[in-house]
Amino acid sequence: MNAVITSEQLPLYSKIFDDQRDPFKDAVAAIELAKKTDRNVLLKIGGNWCSWCKKMDAFLTENPDIYQSLHSEFVLLKINVSDSNENTEFMNGLPPVLGYPHMYVSTSAGKMVLSKDTAEFLNSGEYSREQWITFIDQWKADSTKNL
Numbered sequence: 001m002n003a004v005i006t007s008e009q010l011p012l013y014s015k016i017f018d019d020q021r022d023p024f025k026d027a028v029a030a031i032e033l034a035k036k037t038d039r040n041v042l043l044k045i046g047g048n049w050c051s052w053c054k055k056m057d058a059f060l061t062e063n064p065d066i067y068q069s070l071h072s073e074f075v076l077l078k079i080n081v082s083d084s085n086e087n088t089e090f091m092n093g094l095p096p097v098l099g100y101p102h103m104y105v106s107t108s109a110g111k112m113v114l115s116k117d118t119a120e121f122l123n124s125g126e127y128s129r130e131q132w133i134t135f136i137d138q139w140k141a142d143s144t145k146n147l
Contacts, residue, residue: 004068005067005068005071005072010071010076011029011030011033011075013026013029013030013077013078014030014071014075014076014077014078015078016048016078017046017047017048017050017053017078017079017080017082018078018080019047019080019082019084019085020085021080023079023080023087023090024090026077026079027041027043027077027090030075030077031075031106031108031109031110033075034074034075034106034107034108034141035108035109037075038108038141039072039073039074039075039108039140039141040073040074040075040105040106040107040108040113040139040140040141040144041074041075041077041105041106041107041108042070042074042075042076042077042103042104042105042139043077043078043079043094043103043104043105043106044056044076044077044078044079044101044102044103045079045081045091045094045097045100045101045102045103045104046078046079046080046081046100046101046102047080047081047082047100048080048082049082049083050100050101052099052100052101052118053100053101055127056101056118056121056127059126059127059132063129063132066129066132066133066136069133069136070132070136073136073140073141074105074136074139074140079091081097081100094112094115095112095115096115098115098117098119099117099118099119101118102115102116102117102118103115103116103118104116105139105144107141107144107147108141111147113139113144113147114139116135121135
């Protein structure tokens with residue numbers, strides 16, 4: 001793994017759900033960064049209202065090895081979906097959301113390779129380290145080149 005990645009080094013679109021951000025511009029920026037750094041893009045759909053989104057962020061903070069691996073292998077793009085801004089036009093271009101948070105994996109070429117119900121990360125009502133480690137390994141850029 002490369003140097004330690006801190007929150008301060010991440011683009012704003014990787015850190016917060018913001019109903020004022022343009023998801024199309026953020027997606028273009030995330031894909032450009034993914035191309036430059038040989039990573040896939042991980043789209044996380046949710047919002048500040050979403051308790052499971054907050055639990056996922058807390059899980060990643062409490063598991064720094066998984067946090068580092070996630071940000072080393074993916075450009076994280078948080079897309080806000082809320083009463084104040086459903087980002088309907090952007091969301092209509094994606095497969096249906098099954099619940100929140102919902103995740104998609106895109107290659108750096110913009111090809112969608114996965115729609116993921118994040119309930120699959122749970123074990124006994126908590127996010128599972130094993131599920132996250134498997135997910136990162138299975139869907140990182142090196143593993144999806146031939147899809």
